[in-house]
Amino acid sequence: EDVMDHSDHELWVKEPYRDKRLIVKTAKPFNAEIPPKEQVEHFDTPNELFYVRQHMPVPELDEKTHSFKIYVKGVNKQFEFSLSELDRFPRVSIRAALMCAGNRRSEMNKVKPVKGLNWAGGAISNAVWTGVRLRDVLIHCGVDLEDTEGKHVIFTGADMDATGMNFSTSIPLHQAVDPRADILIATHMNGVPLPPDHGYPLRAIVPGAPAVRSVKWLESITISRDESPSHWHQKDYRGFNPSKTWETADFSTAPPVYSLPVTSALCDPVDGDTVNVKGGCVTLKGYAYSGGGAKILRVDVSMDQGQSWIEAELKSDPAPPRQHYSWTLWMLNVPVKRGDTKMEVWVKATDSNFNTQPEKFDDIWNIRGILGNAYHKVKFNVKHN
Amino acid sequence: EDVMDHSDHELWVKEPYRDKRLIVKTAKPFNAEIPPKEQVEHFDTPNELFYVRQHMPVPELDEKTHSFKIYVKGVNKQFEFSLSELDRFPRVSIRAALMCAGNRRSEMNKVKPVKGLNWAGGAISNAVWTGVRLRDVLIHCGVDLEDTEGKHVIFTGADMDATGMNFSTSIPLHQAVDPRADILIATHMNGVPLPPDHGYPLRAIVPGAPAVRSVKWLESITISRDESPSHWHQKDYRGFNPSKTWETADFSTAPPVYSLPVTSALCDPVDGDTVNVKGGCVTLKGYAYSGGGAKILRVDVSMDQGQSWIEAELKSDPAPPRQHYSWTLWMLNVPVKRGDTKMEVWVKATDSNFNTQPEKFDDIWNIRGILGNAYHKVKFNVKHN
Ligand SMILES: [Mo]
Ligand SMILES: [Mo]
Numbered sequence: 001e002d003v004m005d006h007s008d009h010e011l012w013v014k015e016p017y018r019d020k021r022l023i024v025k026t027a028k029p030f031n032a033e034i035p036p037k038e039q040v041e042h043f044d045t046p047n048e049l050f051y052v053r054q055h056m057p058v059p060e061l062d063e064k065t066h067s068f069k070i071y072v073k074g075v076n077k078q079f080e081f082s083l084s085e086l087d088r089f090p091r092v093s094i095r096a097a098l099m100c101a102g103n104r105r106s107e108m109n110k111v112k113p114v115k116g117l118n119w120a121g122g123a124i125s126n127a128v129w130t131g132v133r134l135r136d137v138l139i140h141c142g143v144d145l146e147d148t149e150g151k152h153v154i155f156t157g158a159d160m161d162a163t164g165m166n167f168s169t170s171i172p173l174h175q176a177v178d179p180r181a182d183i184l185i186a187t188h189m190n191g192v193p194l195p196p197d198h199g200y201p202l203r204a205i206v207p208g209a210p211a212v213r214s215v216k217w218l219e220s221i222t223i224s225r226d227e228s229p230s231h232w233h234q235k236d237y238r239g240f241n242p243s244k245t246w247e248t249a250d251f252s253t254a255p256p257v258y259s260l261p262v263t264s265a266l267c268d269p270v271d272g273d274t275v276n277v278k279g280g281c282v283t284l285k286g287y288a289y290s291g292g293g294a295k296i297l298r299v300d301v302s303m304d305q306g307q308s309w310i311e312a313e314l315k316s317d318p319a320p321p322r323q324h325y326s327w328t329l330w331m332l333n334v335p336v337k338r339g340d341t342k343m344e345v346w347v348k349a350t351d352s353n354f355n356t357q358p359e360k361f362d363d364i365w366n367i368r369g370i371l372g373n374a375y376h377k378v379k380f381n382v383k384h385n
Numbered sequence: 386e387d388v389m390d391h392s393d394h395e396l397w398v399k400e401p402y403r404d405k406r407l408i409v410k411t412a413k414p415f416n417a418e419i420p421p422k423e424q425v426e427h428f429d430t431p432n433e434l435f436y437v438r439q440h441m442p443v444p445e446l447d448e449k450t451h452s453f454k455i456y457v458k459g460v461n462k463q464f465e466f467s468l469s470e471l472d473r474f475p476r477v478s479i480r481a482a483l484m485c486a487g488n489r490r491s492e493m494n495k496v497k498p499v500k501g502l503n504w505a506g507g508a509i510s511n512a513v514w515t516g517v518r519l520r521d522v523l524i525h526c527g528v529d530l531e532d533t534e535g536k537h538v539i540f541t542g543a544d545m546d547a548t549g550m551n552f553s554t555s556i557p558l559h560q561a562v563d564p565r566a567d568i569l570i571a572t573h574m575n576g577v578p579l580p581p582d583h584g585y586p587l588r589a590i591v592p593g594a595p596a597v598r599s600v601k602w603l604e605s606i607t608i609s610r611d612e613s614p615s616h617w618h619q620k621d622y623r624g625f626n627p628s629k630t631w632e633t634a635d636f637s638t639a640p641p642v643y644s645l646p647v648t649s650a651l652c653d654p655v656d657g658d659t660v661n662v663k664g665g666c667v668t669l670k671g672y673a674y675s676g677g678g679a680k681i682l683r684v685d686v687s688m689d690q691g692q693s694w695i696e697a698e699l700k701s702d703p704a705p706p707r708q709h710y711s712w713t714l715w716m717l718n719v720p721v722k723r724g725d726t727k728m729e730v731w732v733k734a735t736d737s738n739f740n741t742q743p744e745k746f747d748d749i750w751n752i753r754g755i756l757g758n759a760y761h762k763v764k765f766n767v768k769h770n
Contacts, residue, residue, distance in 0.1 A: 149705070174705055180565065239739055241685045241694040255682045258706075261740040292707075292738045294677075297640050300626045306748055309626040320534070320559055321643075322677075348748065353677045354624055354756050355646040355740040356749060363691055363733065364741060371739050 008162075011057045016196040019048040025117050029054035030197070033122025036267035040285040040329055043315060044095070045125035047190055052197045053100050053123065055167055055232065059158040059217050063193065063201035068185075069220040070141050079141050083187065083201055089132035089140070094182045094207060095317050096325035097289050099124035101210035101237055101257055104265070104376075105369040108361045114369030115246075121265040121376065124289060126327045129205045131186035134221075135177050143223055148174040154222040155204045155215035169237075170228035171206055171213050171258055180293065180323050182207050185218065207325030208291040210257050210370075212237055227256065242365040249367055260291030262357055263373035264299055264330070264349035274381040281333040282343070282382060284312070288328045290351035295324035297354075301332050302346040306359075310334065321352060336382050347376045393547075396442045401581040404433040410502050414439035415582070418507025421652035425670040425714055428700060429480070430510035432575055437582045438485050438508065440552055440617065444543040444602050448578065448586035453570075454605040455526050464526050468572065468586055474517035474525070479567045479592060480702050481710035482674050484509035486595035486622055486642055489650070489761075490754040493746045499754030500631075506650040506761065509674060511712045514590045516571030519606075520562050528608055533559040539607040540589045540600035554622075555613035556591055556598050556643055565678065565708050567592050570603065592710030593676040595642050595755075597622055612641065627750040634752055645676030647742060648758035649684055649715070649734035659766040666718040667728070667767060669697070673713045675736035680709035682739075686717050687731040691744075695719065706737060721767050732761045 022032035032052045070079040100123035102116050151173035159167045184205040194200040199216030206213040238254035266286040269275045275282045288296040300309040317326035348357045361374045407417035417437045455464040485508035536558035544552045569590040579585040584601030591598040623639035651671040654660045660667045673681040685694040702711035733742045746759045
């Protein structure tokens with residue numbers, strides 16, 4: 001999640017057109033949130049509103065000439081596929097949210113400053129991804145499904161830093177070949193070819209994992225005894241307790257984040273809004289999400305700082321219980337008392353493992369500001385007509 | 386989790402011998418915790434110390450004559466197996482903790498009274514279970530692995546209430562046939578035949594789920610369009626928010642608990658203990674556990690009410706990442722200042738989905754007192770020599 005300033009003009013001149021509604025956090029590389037009210041307007045986020053998280057300039061690729069390679073270390077084999085050669089594998093579609101591990105970092109930042117993009121809650125969006133199963137491709141390449149222990153699948157993208165290093169990260173091979181993990185090599189997003197900002201023409205989709213594992217502009221896959229050696233894999237996206245500092249945190253022994261915890265947010269109204277009371281009520285809308293295939297079972301809302309809780313109405317994708325990779329949208333009409341002018345909302349979700357969110361950010365604070373899944377607490381004003 | 390008083394002497398006269406070290410909560414039915422200090426003395430709990438949770442008298446069964454039936458509704462087929470006929474299936478061993486959904490209820494009870502056995506943290510133990518895979522047996526019986534949606538596997542035990550109703554509960558068929566769910570029909574516990582208190586001669590083992598799903602004295606399995614109709618399944622082991630009362634809670638729409646959230650506890654010392662300081666330190670020992678196959682990645686301990694956190698040393702089972710059904714034991718030496726006489730420990734765990742525990746029980750409180758996984762907070766005294 002480093003925010004590098006690639007200010008060399010030439011590198012950036014071919015960046016794609018971006019929708020003006022996106023909330024830009026950094027221009028180079030381009031990092032932008034979806035506006036919260038747009039999040040809850042669409043169950044599947046329109047491609048042009050899907051949040052964007054880049055590490056480097058967007059590479060220019062062509063689906064007609066692009067190919068990707070698979071290296072199977074140990075057996076020392078190499079395979080190369082053009083996009084049309086992927087047609088030999090069954091095409092499948094998976095609905096999955098992608099969320100940056102640093103989503104909601106701005107709330108953690110208020111406890112004590114952390115390093116990273118100051119995301120509000122807009123670093124998550126939902127889409128239907130179409131492509132072929134990574135598992136099928138690996139089987140085709142002779143990867144032994146029974147010999148996965150200690151092995152990793154390294155994804156390398158075509159994006160490159162100033163030193164010529166390609167972006168790369170990895171996931172455990174065990175996860176890569178798990179049929180329930182629904183990992184894709186995707187060509188399409190919501191029915192159309194991947195836009196350049198989302199990995200055109202080929203992207204790994206690792207549902208339930210931090211979005212960083214869903215490598216864009218996929219160029220190669222390597223089956224290896226080691227995790228990706230890249231900076232992005234080794235020095236980022238690992239969890240620490242609040243007492244670990246940049247001096248004491250040992251990235252080499254800290255486990256990488258391969259699955260995200262349960263979270264939720266109120267998206268409409270947003271903090272500081274003034275909302276008109278209609279029929280004695282205001283309407284609250286938000287999202288909830290849990291990684292690793294867990295489904296959101298309940299979203300509870302409190303208007304009195306936790307004294308009482310009301311269950312929200314959920315809109316869910318009908319995926320099987322342990323393969324639930326979509327977000328859930330929620331809605332709730334809450335009554336407003338005649339004299340009230342200010343309201344405070346607390347939101348918390350419960351997932352299918354009955355995990356819930358911590359109340360506050362203090363005890364989940366970490367140097368990198370990731371995994372910020374405490375209750376979402378929002379204050380807004382109400383206007384009676 | 387109903388505590389029925391079956392006071393009819395005749396029903397109870399044949400109850401098995403129980404180890405005197407067990408901490409008895411109710412005698413009829415027999416419900417008893419393992420002493421906390423015994424929990425952390427053994428990675429696999431000795432059978433005689435494994436916590437016991439009964440709903441009814443222990444049925445007297447004989448492995449030579451016991452058989453169990455499988456009913457596949459729809460195709461209207463019925464199968465019957467003696468124990469020796471199970472030998473046709475491969476035997477497998479799985480290390481799994483079993484935990485009562487009501488473990489740690491006594492802490493939730495302090496917030497506001499709940500209904501159920503007042504368990505401290507001793508309603509969890511760990512064992513190696515040996516038997517055959519439920520999946521293999523269901524495949525043998527012709528169950529269609531591709532047609533699982535909306536179907537359930539009902540387990541029925543030989544234990545019976547005063548009205549002649551057998552104990553029963555169910556799990557989704559999707560979960561039952563998931564190879565990664567590691568569900569067994571078990572005959573052995575830690576290498577010996579199941580003791581009567583733990584289901585002799587046959588028990589379903591559903592790792593990662595509340596122990597109630599691991600039905601003892603297994604008599605039949607039914608593949609059904611419906612969940613188990615039993616009281617124990619329909620009117621218990623479902624989650625609600627803290628504002629739901631016995632009047633407003635709708636069990637028919639609340640999702641059953643099929644997987645347990647991340648939890649942890651300090652077992653030695655226990656609350657109120659006086660501990661000798663050795664080498665300027667005291668040693669803390671406890672367990673941590675997460676359901677659904679999640680592994681414990683970190684246990685953090687605070688000696689200053691959350692101001693700072695120290696990572697404990699973990700002892701884990703080497704199971705694959707998403708099939709981690711064992712508990713994890715943890716240990717930490719904490720320094721004691723010369724003048725200190727009282728200490729307070731807070732413990733929290735983080736699992737492989739990076740879910741953590743809520744700080745307090747208030748917002749996870751529920752009428753049935755289940756899913757109590759807030760931080761474990763323990764006060765003890767220290768004695769300097
Ligand atoms: Mo990220
Ligand atoms: Mo239980």
